[in-house]
Amino acid sequence: MTSRLKTVENFYTLTIFILGIGVVYFIWPFISKMVMILVFSFLITTVLLPAVDTLERKINSRLFSTFFVMGGVLLLVFGFLFGFASGMFQQSSEFYFRLTEENYVNDLNSMYESALSSLPGVSSMGDGETPQLAERIQSFISGFIQQILTIAKSGVNFIFLTAIILVFTFILLVEYHHFRRTLVALVPNKYFELGVRIIHNIEMQMSRYLTGQFLAASSVAILSFMGLCILNLYGANLTMIVFISIIAGLSNLIPMVGPFVGMVPAVLIAIMNNLGNESALSHLIFNLVPSPFFIFDIILMFIIVQQIDNNFITPILVGESVGLHPMLVMISLFVGGTVVGPLGMLFAVPIAGVIKVISQEVVFLVRYAHLL
Amino acid sequence: MKALWENLFTHWYKQESPTKTVIKQIPVFHKLTNKQIREIENLVHKRRYKSGETIFKQHAPGEGMFIILSGKIEIFTEDKKGNKKTLVLLGSGEFFGELSLLDSDTRSATAIAHEDCLLLAFLRPDLQSLSKRSPETGNKILFNLAKIMSARLRKTSEEVTEANSESV
Numbered sequence: 249m250t251s252r253l254k255t256v257e258n259f260y261t262l263t264i265f266i267l268g269i270g271v272v273y274f275i276w277p278f279i280s281k282m283v284m285i286l287v288f289s290f291l292i293t294t295v296l297l298p299a300v301d302t303l304e305r306k307i308n309s310r311l312f313s314t315f316f317v318m319g320g321v322l323l324l325v326f327g328f329l330f331g332f333a334s335g336m337f338q339q340s341s342e343f344y345f346r347l348t349e350e351n352y353v354n355d356l357n358s359m360y361e362s363a364l365s366s367l368p369g370v371s372s373m374g375d376g377e378t379p380q381l382a383e384r385i386q387s388f389i390s391g392f393i394q395q396i397l398t399i400a401k402s403g404v405n406f407i408f409l410t411a412i413i414l415v416f417t418f419i420l421l422v423e424y425h426h427f428r429r430t431l432v433a434l435v436p437n438k439y440f441e442l443g444v445r446i447i448h449n450i451e452m453q454m455s456r457y458l459t460g461q462f463l464a465a466s467s468v469a470i471l472s473f474m475g476l477c478i479l480n481l482y483g484a485n486l487t488m489i490v491f492i493s494i495i496a497g498l499s500n501l502i503p504m505v506g507p508f509v510g511m512v513p514a515v516l517i518a519i520m521n522n523l524g525n526e527s528a529l530s531h532l533i534f535n536l537v538p539s540p541f542f543i544f545d546i547i548l549m550f551i552i553v554q555q556i557d558n559n560f561i562t563p564i565l566v567g568e569s570v571g572l573h574p575m576l577v578m579i580s581l582f583v584g585g586t587v588v589g590p591l592g593m594l595f596a597v598p599i600a601g602v603i604k605v606i607s608q609e610v611v612f613l614v615r616y617a618h619l620l
Numbered sequence: 621m622k623a624l625w626e627n628l629f630t631h632w633y634k635q636e637s638p639t640k641t642v643i644k645q646i647p648v649f650h651k652l653t654n655k656q657i658r659e660i661e662n663l664v665h666k667r668r669y670k671s672g673e674t675i676f677k678q679h680a681p682g683e684g685m686f687i688i689l690s691g692k693i694e695i696f697t698e699d700k701k702g703n704k705k706t707l708v709l710l711g712s713g714e715f716f717g718e719l720s721l722l723d724s725d726t727r728s729a730t731a732i733a734h735e736d737c738l739l740l741a742f743l744r745p746d747l748q749s750l751s752k753r754s755p756e757t758g759n760k761i762l763f764n765l766a767k768i769m770s771a772r773l774r775k776t777s778e779e780v781t782e783a784n785s786e787s788v
Contacts, residue, residue, distance in 0.1 A: 305754060433666075440665075440741065441681075442683075
Protein backbone atom coordinates (compact mmCIF):
# COMPACT_ATOMS: atom_id res chain seq x y z
CA MET A 249 0.00 0.00 0.00
CA THR A 250 2.80 2.39 0.97
CA SER A 251 4.75 1.66 -2.22
CA ARG A 252 1.57 2.24 -4.30
CA LEU A 253 1.05 5.55 -2.51
CA LYS A 254 4.69 6.44 -3.17
CA THR A 255 4.24 5.67 -6.89
CA VAL A 256 1.10 7.84 -7.05
CA GLU A 257 2.96 10.63 -5.23
CA ASN A 258 5.92 10.37 -7.65
CA PHE A 259 3.56 10.38 -10.64
CA TYR A 260 1.76 13.42 -9.23
CA THR A 261 5.07 15.27 -8.68
CA LEU A 262 6.25 14.40 -12.21
CA THR A 263 2.96 15.59 -13.74
CA ILE A 264 3.13 18.87 -11.83
CA PHE A 265 6.77 19.31 -12.92
CA ILE A 266 5.99 18.67 -16.62
CA LEU A 267 2.93 20.94 -16.44
CA GLY A 268 5.09 23.64 -14.82
CA ILE A 269 7.68 23.41 -17.62
CA GLY A 270 4.87 23.56 -20.21
CA VAL A 271 3.34 26.66 -18.61
CA VAL A 272 6.75 28.40 -18.45
CA TYR A 273 7.38 27.46 -22.12
CA PHE A 274 4.11 29.02 -23.25
CA ILE A 275 4.24 32.18 -21.17
CA TRP A 276 8.01 32.75 -21.61
CA PRO A 277 7.62 35.04 -24.71
CA PHE A 278 5.34 37.30 -22.67
CA ILE A 279 7.42 37.41 -19.51
CA SER A 280 10.96 37.18 -20.93
CA LYS A 281 11.43 40.96 -21.06
CA MET A 282 10.22 41.38 -17.50
CA VAL A 283 12.48 38.55 -16.32
CA MET A 284 15.46 40.23 -18.01
CA ILE A 285 14.57 43.53 -16.34
CA LEU A 286 14.37 41.81 -12.95
CA VAL A 287 17.67 39.97 -13.53
CA PHE A 288 19.40 43.24 -14.48
CA SER A 289 17.89 45.05 -11.49
CA PHE A 290 18.93 42.23 -9.16
CA LEU A 291 22.51 42.28 -10.50
CA ILE A 292 22.81 46.05 -10.12
CA THR A 293 21.28 45.75 -6.65
CA THR A 294 23.86 43.10 -5.68
CA VAL A 295 26.66 45.44 -6.79
CA LEU A 296 25.30 48.53 -5.01
CA LEU A 297 23.92 46.86 -1.87
CA PRO A 298 27.11 46.98 0.26
CA ALA A 299 27.51 50.71 -0.45
CA VAL A 300 23.85 51.42 0.45
CA ASP A 301 24.11 49.32 3.65
CA THR A 302 27.30 51.11 4.71
CA LEU A 303 25.86 54.56 4.05
CA GLU A 304 22.62 53.64 5.81
CA ARG A 305 24.51 52.88 9.01
CA LYS A 306 26.12 56.32 8.81
CA ILE A 307 23.15 58.52 7.90
CA ASN A 308 20.38 56.34 9.40
CA SER A 309 18.11 56.57 6.37
CA ARG A 310 17.72 53.76 3.85
CA LEU A 311 15.89 55.98 1.38
CA PHE A 312 18.49 58.74 1.36
CA SER A 313 21.44 56.33 1.27
CA THR A 314 19.92 54.57 -1.76
CA PHE A 315 19.24 57.94 -3.34
CA PHE A 316 22.83 59.13 -2.78
CA VAL A 317 24.46 55.88 -3.97
CA MET A 318 22.31 55.59 -7.09
CA GLY A 319 22.63 59.31 -7.78
CA GLY A 320 26.43 59.05 -7.49
CA VAL A 321 26.60 56.04 -9.80
CA LEU A 322 24.28 57.67 -12.35
CA LEU A 323 26.38 60.85 -12.26
CA LEU A 324 29.52 58.78 -12.90
CA VAL A 325 27.87 56.84 -15.77
CA PHE A 326 26.43 59.95 -17.40
CA GLY A 327 29.72 61.80 -16.88
CA PHE A 328 31.54 58.94 -18.60
CA LEU A 329 29.04 58.75 -21.46
CA PHE A 330 28.98 62.51 -21.92
CA GLY A 331 32.79 62.70 -21.84
CA PHE A 332 33.13 59.83 -24.27
CA ALA A 333 30.43 61.14 -26.62
CA SER A 334 31.82 64.68 -26.64
CA GLY A 335 35.35 63.33 -27.13
CA MET A 336 34.24 61.13 -30.01
CA PHE A 337 32.28 64.02 -31.53
CA GLN A 338 35.32 66.28 -31.35
CA GLN A 339 37.47 63.52 -32.77
CA SER A 340 35.05 62.90 -35.65
CA SER A 341 34.74 66.62 -36.38
CA GLU A 342 38.52 66.95 -36.56
CA PHE A 343 38.67 63.86 -38.74
CA TYR A 344 35.98 65.24 -41.08
CA PHE A 345 37.75 68.60 -41.21
CA ARG A 346 41.04 66.93 -42.09
CA LEU A 347 39.32 64.77 -44.71
CA THR A 348 37.95 67.83 -46.50
CA GLU A 349 40.86 70.16 -45.88
CA GLU A 350 43.68 67.86 -46.78
CA ASN A 351 42.13 66.43 -49.97
CA TYR A 352 41.76 62.89 -48.58
CA VAL A 353 38.37 62.84 -50.32
CA ASN A 354 40.11 63.33 -53.64
CA ASP A 355 42.57 60.60 -52.72
CA LEU A 356 39.73 58.28 -51.78
CA ASN A 357 37.83 59.20 -54.97
CA SER A 358 40.83 58.50 -57.17
CA MET A 359 41.34 55.23 -55.31
CA TYR A 360 37.66 54.38 -55.93
CA GLU A 361 37.92 55.26 -59.65
CA SER A 362 41.02 53.17 -60.15
CA ALA A 363 39.26 50.30 -58.41
CA LEU A 364 36.25 50.70 -60.72
CA SER A 365 38.40 50.77 -63.83
CA SER A 366 40.21 47.66 -62.79
CA LEU A 367 36.94 45.72 -62.22
CA PRO A 368 35.80 43.98 -65.44
CA GLY A 369 32.39 45.05 -66.78
CA VAL A 370 31.91 47.98 -64.44
CA SER A 371 33.65 50.53 -66.70
CA SER A 372 31.46 49.49 -69.64
CA MET A 373 28.35 50.70 -67.78
CA GLY A 374 26.87 53.32 -70.13
CA ASP A 375 24.54 56.29 -69.65
CA GLY A 376 21.58 53.98 -70.19
CA GLU A 377 22.17 52.54 -66.77
CA THR A 378 21.54 55.88 -65.01
CA PRO A 379 17.77 55.36 -64.32
CA GLN A 380 18.59 52.04 -62.69
CA LEU A 381 21.21 53.82 -60.62
CA ALA A 382 18.64 56.46 -59.59
CA GLU A 383 16.28 53.69 -58.52
CA ARG A 384 19.03 52.12 -56.52
CA ILE A 385 19.81 55.44 -54.84
CA GLN A 386 16.10 55.90 -54.08
CA SER A 387 15.82 52.44 -52.57
CA PHE A 388 19.03 53.07 -50.64
CA ILE A 389 17.61 56.30 -49.19
CA SER A 390 14.29 54.66 -48.24
CA GLY A 391 16.21 51.78 -46.68
CA PHE A 392 18.38 54.27 -44.81
CA ILE A 393 15.31 56.12 -43.47
CA GLN A 394 13.82 52.77 -42.46
CA GLN A 395 17.01 51.92 -40.61
CA ILE A 396 17.08 55.28 -38.85
CA LEU A 397 13.47 54.73 -37.75
CA THR A 398 14.37 51.25 -36.48
CA ILE A 399 17.37 52.63 -34.60
CA ALA A 400 15.22 55.44 -33.13
CA LYS A 401 12.62 52.87 -32.04
CA SER A 402 15.33 50.73 -30.45
CA GLY A 403 16.74 53.84 -28.77
CA VAL A 404 13.35 54.74 -27.27
CA ASN A 405 12.90 51.11 -26.18
CA PHE A 406 16.37 51.12 -24.62
CA ILE A 407 15.70 54.36 -22.71
CA PHE A 408 12.36 52.99 -21.53
CA LEU A 409 13.92 49.69 -20.38
CA THR A 410 16.81 51.52 -18.66
CA ALA A 411 14.31 53.73 -16.82
CA ILE A 412 12.31 50.69 -15.65
CA ILE A 413 15.52 48.89 -14.57
CA LEU A 414 16.60 51.97 -12.59
CA VAL A 415 13.22 52.27 -10.88
CA PHE A 416 13.21 48.54 -10.05
CA THR A 417 16.79 48.76 -8.77
CA PHE A 418 15.89 51.73 -6.57
CA ILE A 419 12.91 49.88 -5.09
CA LEU A 420 14.95 46.68 -4.63
CA LEU A 421 17.75 48.59 -2.89
CA VAL A 422 15.37 50.42 -0.54
CA GLU A 423 13.36 47.30 0.30
CA TYR A 424 16.05 44.63 -0.18
CA HIS A 425 16.13 43.27 3.38
CA HIS A 426 12.34 43.48 3.61
CA PHE A 427 11.95 41.56 0.30
CA ARG A 428 14.47 39.00 1.46
CA ARG A 429 12.58 38.41 4.69
CA THR A 430 9.29 38.22 2.80
CA LEU A 431 10.83 35.62 0.50
CA VAL A 432 12.07 33.63 3.50
CA ALA A 433 8.63 33.96 5.12
CA LEU A 434 7.12 32.17 2.10
CA VAL A 435 9.31 29.11 2.71
CA PRO A 436 7.39 26.38 4.62
CA ASN A 437 8.58 25.68 8.18
CA LYS A 438 9.90 22.29 7.10
CA TYR A 439 12.36 23.83 4.66
CA PHE A 440 12.95 27.09 6.53
CA GLU A 441 16.61 26.62 7.51
CA LEU A 442 17.43 25.09 4.13
CA GLY A 443 15.66 27.97 2.32
CA VAL A 444 17.67 30.61 4.20
CA ARG A 445 20.83 28.63 3.45
CA ILE A 446 20.08 28.50 -0.31
CA ILE A 447 19.22 32.20 -0.50
CA HIS A 448 22.39 33.09 1.43
CA ASN A 449 24.58 30.85 -0.76
CA ILE A 450 23.12 32.31 -3.97
CA GLU A 451 23.72 35.84 -2.63
CA MET A 452 27.29 34.93 -1.73
CA GLN A 453 27.90 33.31 -5.11
CA MET A 454 26.60 36.37 -6.97
CA SER A 455 28.47 38.79 -4.73
CA ARG A 456 31.78 36.90 -5.10
CA TYR A 457 31.33 36.62 -8.87
CA LEU A 458 30.49 40.31 -9.31
CA THR A 459 33.33 41.47 -7.03
CA GLY A 460 35.76 39.23 -8.92
CA GLN A 461 34.50 40.48 -12.26
CA PHE A 462 34.71 44.10 -11.13
CA LEU A 463 38.31 43.64 -9.98
CA ALA A 464 39.23 41.80 -13.20
CA ALA A 465 37.60 44.55 -15.30
CA SER A 466 39.49 47.22 -13.33
CA SER A 467 42.79 45.43 -13.83
CA VAL A 468 42.13 45.04 -17.57
CA ALA A 469 41.32 48.76 -17.75
CA ILE A 470 44.56 49.65 -15.90
CA LEU A 471 46.67 47.29 -18.04
CA SER A 472 45.06 48.61 -21.25
CA PHE A 473 45.78 52.16 -20.12
CA MET A 474 49.42 51.27 -19.51
CA GLY A 475 49.65 49.49 -22.87
CA LEU A 476 48.11 52.41 -24.76
CA CYS A 477 50.49 54.83 -22.99
CA ILE A 478 53.45 52.65 -24.10
CA LEU A 479 52.12 52.64 -27.69
CA ASN A 480 51.84 56.42 -27.54
CA LEU A 481 55.51 56.58 -26.52
CA TYR A 482 56.28 54.82 -29.81
CA GLY A 483 54.21 57.39 -31.74
CA ALA A 484 50.79 55.69 -31.99
CA ASN A 485 49.15 59.11 -31.43
CA LEU A 486 46.16 57.68 -29.54
CA THR A 487 43.77 60.03 -27.77
CA MET A 488 40.94 59.34 -25.26
CA ILE A 489 42.96 56.50 -23.81
CA VAL A 490 41.18 56.71 -20.43
CA PHE A 491 37.83 56.10 -22.15
CA ILE A 492 39.25 53.34 -24.35
CA SER A 493 40.70 51.62 -21.27
CA ILE A 494 37.39 51.83 -19.37
CA ILE A 495 35.51 50.42 -22.39
CA ALA A 496 38.09 47.61 -22.66
CA GLY A 497 37.62 46.85 -18.95
CA LEU A 498 33.82 46.91 -19.12
CA SER A 499 33.61 44.85 -22.31
CA ASN A 500 35.81 42.29 -20.56
CA LEU A 501 32.71 41.43 -18.48
CA ILE A 502 31.38 39.55 -21.51
CA PRO A 503 33.66 36.53 -21.76
CA MET A 504 35.38 35.73 -25.06
CA VAL A 505 33.60 38.37 -27.20
CA GLY A 506 34.22 41.34 -24.90
CA PRO A 507 38.00 41.64 -25.34
CA PHE A 508 37.58 42.08 -29.11
CA VAL A 509 34.90 44.72 -28.59
CA GLY A 510 37.39 46.65 -26.46
CA MET A 511 39.85 46.90 -29.37
CA VAL A 512 37.39 48.54 -31.76
CA PRO A 513 37.41 52.12 -30.41
CA ALA A 514 41.21 52.03 -30.08
CA VAL A 515 41.65 50.92 -33.70
CA LEU A 516 39.11 53.51 -34.94
CA ILE A 517 40.83 56.33 -33.08
CA ALA A 518 44.24 55.20 -34.34
CA ILE A 519 42.97 55.32 -37.95
CA MET A 520 41.28 58.70 -37.44
CA ASN A 521 44.33 60.27 -35.78
CA ASN A 522 46.94 58.86 -38.13
CA LEU A 523 45.28 59.10 -41.54
CA GLY A 524 47.64 61.04 -43.78
CA ASN A 525 50.61 60.40 -41.53
CA GLU A 526 53.12 58.69 -43.81
CA SER A 527 55.26 57.29 -41.01
CA ALA A 528 52.17 55.81 -39.27
CA LEU A 529 51.01 54.31 -42.55
CA SER A 530 54.34 52.65 -43.18
CA HIS A 531 54.85 51.61 -39.53
CA LEU A 532 56.39 48.17 -39.01
CA ILE A 533 55.68 46.13 -35.93
CA PHE A 534 59.02 44.96 -34.44
CA ASN A 535 60.52 46.54 -37.60
CA LEU A 536 59.35 43.43 -39.45
CA VAL A 537 55.62 43.18 -40.08
CA PRO A 538 53.70 46.08 -41.67
CA SER A 539 51.21 47.57 -39.20
CA PRO A 540 49.50 50.56 -40.84
CA PHE A 541 48.26 53.15 -38.31
CA PHE A 542 49.56 50.91 -35.47
CA ILE A 543 46.50 48.66 -35.93
CA PHE A 544 48.35 45.39 -35.34
CA ASP A 545 50.29 46.94 -32.43
CA ILE A 546 46.98 47.77 -30.77
CA ILE A 547 45.56 44.30 -31.45
CA LEU A 548 48.75 42.68 -30.13
CA MET A 549 48.68 44.89 -27.04
CA PHE A 550 45.07 43.88 -26.28
CA ILE A 551 45.91 40.20 -26.85
CA ILE A 552 48.81 40.49 -24.38
CA VAL A 553 46.54 42.25 -21.84
CA GLN A 554 43.99 39.48 -22.38
CA GLN A 555 46.58 36.77 -21.83
CA ILE A 556 47.84 38.44 -18.62
CA ASP A 557 44.23 38.75 -17.46
CA ASN A 558 43.26 35.17 -18.34
CA ASN A 559 46.38 33.51 -16.97
CA PHE A 560 47.32 35.61 -13.96
CA ILE A 561 44.74 38.16 -12.86
CA THR A 562 41.44 36.31 -13.31
CA PRO A 563 42.60 33.08 -11.65
CA ILE A 564 43.77 35.09 -8.64
CA LEU A 565 40.98 37.68 -8.39
CA VAL A 566 38.00 35.74 -9.72
CA GLY A 567 39.55 32.34 -9.09
CA GLU A 568 37.10 30.08 -7.36
CA SER A 569 34.41 32.76 -7.28
CA VAL A 570 31.99 30.63 -9.24
CA GLY A 571 33.87 27.37 -8.90
CA LEU A 572 32.85 26.07 -12.31
CA HIS A 573 35.04 23.92 -14.51
CA PRO A 574 36.31 25.88 -17.60
CA MET A 575 34.51 23.37 -19.82
CA LEU A 576 31.23 24.09 -18.03
CA VAL A 577 31.89 27.84 -18.34
CA MET A 578 32.30 27.44 -22.12
CA ILE A 579 29.18 25.29 -22.41
CA SER A 580 27.12 27.79 -20.40
CA LEU A 581 28.48 30.64 -22.55
CA PHE A 582 27.55 28.74 -25.71
CA VAL A 583 24.04 27.95 -24.42
CA GLY A 584 23.52 31.53 -23.16
CA GLY A 585 24.77 33.00 -26.44
CA THR A 586 22.60 30.69 -28.54
CA VAL A 587 19.40 31.10 -26.53
CA VAL A 588 19.50 34.79 -25.56
CA GLY A 589 22.38 36.32 -27.55
CA PRO A 590 25.17 38.58 -26.21
CA LEU A 591 23.16 39.33 -23.06
CA GLY A 592 22.91 35.61 -22.49
CA MET A 593 26.69 35.39 -22.62
CA LEU A 594 26.92 38.15 -20.00
CA PHE A 595 24.63 36.27 -17.59
CA ALA A 596 25.59 32.70 -18.54
CA VAL A 597 28.35 32.24 -15.96
CA PRO A 598 26.54 33.69 -12.90
CA ILE A 599 23.36 31.79 -13.82
CA ALA A 600 25.40 28.59 -14.16
CA GLY A 601 26.85 29.39 -10.72
CA VAL A 602 23.35 29.78 -9.25
CA ILE A 603 22.29 26.45 -10.84
CA LYS A 604 25.39 24.89 -9.26
CA VAL A 605 24.43 26.23 -5.80
CA ILE A 606 20.87 24.92 -6.19
CA SER A 607 22.15 21.49 -7.37
CA GLN A 608 24.48 21.30 -4.33
CA GLU A 609 21.58 22.14 -2.02
CA VAL A 610 19.38 19.52 -3.74
CA VAL A 611 22.09 16.91 -3.05
CA PHE A 612 22.21 18.16 0.56
CA LEU A 613 18.40 17.98 0.75
CA VAL A 614 18.33 14.42 -0.58
CA ARG A 615 20.93 13.37 1.98
CA TYR A 616 19.03 14.86 4.94
CA ALA A 617 15.46 14.50 3.59
CA HIS A 618 14.58 11.95 6.29
CA LEU A 619 15.42 14.50 8.98
CA LEU A 620 13.20 17.31 7.65
CA MET B 621 -1.73 71.10 15.66
CA LYS B 622 -1.30 68.30 18.17
CA ALA B 623 -2.47 65.73 15.63
CA LEU B 624 -0.01 67.06 13.03
CA TRP B 625 2.82 66.96 15.56
CA GLU B 626 1.98 63.39 16.55
CA ASN B 627 1.73 62.31 12.91
CA LEU B 628 5.04 63.84 11.96
CA PHE B 629 6.88 62.47 14.94
CA THR B 630 4.99 59.23 15.52
CA HIS B 631 8.21 57.32 15.97
CA TRP B 632 9.01 59.46 19.04
CA TYR B 633 5.84 58.20 20.66
CA LYS B 634 6.17 54.63 19.44
CA GLN B 635 6.50 52.04 22.16
CA GLU B 636 9.26 49.47 22.02
CA SER B 637 8.14 46.40 20.04
CA PRO B 638 7.80 43.07 21.91
CA THR B 639 10.39 41.59 19.53
CA LYS B 640 12.92 44.22 20.54
CA THR B 641 12.16 43.70 24.24
CA VAL B 642 12.73 39.94 23.92
CA ILE B 643 15.91 40.34 21.83
CA LYS B 644 17.38 42.67 24.48
CA GLN B 645 16.92 39.97 27.14
CA ILE B 646 18.80 37.26 25.23
CA PRO B 647 22.42 36.85 26.47
CA VAL B 648 23.63 36.44 22.87
CA PHE B 649 22.63 40.07 22.23
CA HIS B 650 23.87 41.58 25.51
CA LYS B 651 25.57 44.97 25.47
CA LEU B 652 24.31 45.81 21.99
CA THR B 653 23.29 49.42 21.44
CA ASN B 654 19.72 50.34 20.47
CA LYS B 655 20.85 50.84 16.90
CA GLN B 656 22.46 47.38 16.83
CA ILE B 657 19.35 45.80 18.37
CA ARG B 658 17.28 47.47 15.63
CA GLU B 659 19.64 45.91 13.08
CA ILE B 660 19.05 42.47 14.63
CA GLU B 661 15.31 43.12 14.72
CA ASN B 662 15.38 43.78 10.98
CA LEU B 663 17.35 40.60 10.40
CA VAL B 664 15.53 37.94 12.44
CA HIS B 665 12.72 35.85 10.95
CA LYS B 666 9.37 35.51 12.69
CA ARG B 667 7.98 31.97 12.35
CA ARG B 668 4.74 30.47 13.54
CA TYR B 669 4.65 26.79 14.53
CA LYS B 670 1.53 24.81 15.31
CA SER B 671 1.35 22.54 18.32
CA GLY B 672 3.25 19.32 17.58
CA GLU B 673 5.13 20.78 14.61
CA THR B 674 8.85 20.00 14.46
CA ILE B 675 11.26 22.94 14.56
CA PHE B 676 14.28 20.73 13.94
CA LYS B 677 15.19 17.09 14.33
CA GLN B 678 18.08 15.44 16.14
CA HIS B 679 21.04 14.77 13.76
CA ALA B 680 19.74 17.27 11.19
CA PRO B 681 22.28 19.93 10.19
CA GLY B 682 21.72 23.07 12.24
CA GLU B 683 21.63 26.57 10.82
CA GLY B 684 20.98 28.78 13.81
CA MET B 685 19.15 29.68 16.99
CA PHE B 686 15.49 30.22 17.87
CA ILE B 687 14.05 32.64 20.42
CA ILE B 688 10.57 31.97 21.84
CA LEU B 689 8.24 34.97 21.64
CA SER B 690 5.21 33.00 22.78
CA GLY B 691 4.30 29.37 23.42
CA LYS B 692 6.30 26.43 24.71
CA ILE B 693 8.96 24.28 23.06
CA GLU B 694 9.89 20.76 24.08
CA ILE B 695 13.51 19.70 23.60
CA PHE B 696 14.14 15.96 23.68
CA THR B 697 16.57 13.29 22.54
CA GLU B 698 15.82 9.88 21.11
CA ASP B 699 18.10 6.87 21.25
CA LYS B 700 18.48 4.28 18.49
CA LYS B 701 15.62 2.23 19.94
CA GLY B 702 13.33 5.25 19.75
CA ASN B 703 13.19 5.88 23.51
CA LYS B 704 12.37 9.54 24.06
CA LYS B 705 13.97 11.58 26.85
CA THR B 706 12.66 15.09 27.43
CA LEU B 707 15.51 17.43 28.29
CA VAL B 708 13.67 20.69 28.89
CA LEU B 709 10.45 22.57 28.28
CA LEU B 710 11.25 26.12 27.23
CA GLY B 711 8.90 29.09 27.44
CA SER B 712 8.54 32.68 26.29
CA GLY B 713 11.77 34.71 26.31
CA GLU B 714 14.00 31.62 26.24
CA PHE B 715 16.19 30.46 23.38
CA PHE B 716 17.70 27.27 21.95
CA GLY B 717 19.98 26.04 19.15
CA GLU B 718 22.54 28.82 19.65
CA LEU B 719 25.47 26.40 19.12
CA SER B 720 24.53 26.20 15.45
CA LEU B 721 25.43 29.86 15.05
CA LEU B 722 29.06 28.80 15.34
CA ASP B 723 29.26 25.52 13.45
CA SER B 724 27.27 23.56 10.91
CA ASP B 725 27.33 20.42 13.02
CA THR B 726 24.19 18.33 13.44
CA ARG B 727 21.56 19.08 16.10
CA SER B 728 22.04 17.24 19.38
CA ALA B 729 18.31 17.12 20.16
CA THR B 730 14.87 17.48 18.59
CA ALA B 731 12.73 20.57 19.17
CA ILE B 732 8.96 20.45 18.75
CA ALA B 733 6.24 22.97 19.50
CA HIS B 734 4.48 21.91 22.72
CA GLU B 735 1.72 24.41 21.90
CA ASP B 736 1.17 27.02 19.16
CA CYS B 737 4.36 29.07 19.12
CA LEU B 738 5.74 32.27 17.72
CA LEU B 739 9.52 32.06 17.32
CA LEU B 740 12.27 34.37 16.19
CA ALA B 741 14.97 32.66 14.11
CA PHE B 742 18.47 34.06 13.95
CA LEU B 743 20.48 31.91 11.57
CA ARG B 744 24.17 31.53 10.76
CA PRO B 745 23.82 33.12 7.30
CA ASP B 746 22.22 36.15 9.02
CA LEU B 747 25.13 36.36 11.46
CA GLN B 748 27.63 36.02 8.60
CA SER B 749 26.06 38.81 6.57
CA LEU B 750 25.73 40.95 9.71
CA SER B 751 29.43 40.44 10.52
CA LYS B 752 30.27 41.49 6.98
CA ARG B 753 28.05 44.57 7.02
CA SER B 754 28.59 45.56 10.63
CA PRO B 755 31.71 43.89 12.05
CA GLU B 756 31.31 45.57 15.46
CA THR B 757 27.84 44.06 16.00
CA GLY B 758 29.03 40.69 14.68
CA ASN B 759 32.02 40.73 17.04
CA LYS B 760 29.85 41.55 20.06
CA ILE B 761 27.53 38.62 19.26
CA LEU B 762 30.45 36.23 18.77
CA PHE B 763 32.00 37.44 22.05
CA ASN B 764 28.69 36.84 23.84
CA LEU B 765 28.48 33.36 22.31
CA ALA B 766 32.02 32.64 23.49
CA LYS B 767 31.05 33.75 27.01
CA ILE B 768 28.00 31.43 26.99
CA MET B 769 30.18 28.55 25.78
CA SER B 770 32.88 29.16 28.39
CA ALA B 771 30.27 29.33 31.19
CA ARG B 772 28.83 25.99 30.03
CA LEU B 773 32.28 24.45 29.76
CA ARG B 774 33.13 25.62 33.28
CA LYS B 775 29.87 24.17 34.60
CA THR B 776 30.51 20.86 32.82
CA SER B 777 34.09 20.73 34.21
CA GLU B 778 32.77 21.33 37.73
CA GLU B 779 30.17 18.60 37.31
CA VAL B 780 32.77 16.15 35.99
CA THR B 781 35.12 17.02 38.90
CA GLU B 782 32.26 16.52 41.37
CA ALA B 783 31.30 13.20 39.78
CA ASN B 784 34.93 12.04 39.89
CA SER B 785 35.37 13.03 43.55
CA GLU B 786 32.12 11.24 44.45
CA SER B 787 33.23 8.06 42.67
CA VAL B 788 36.60 8.17 44.50
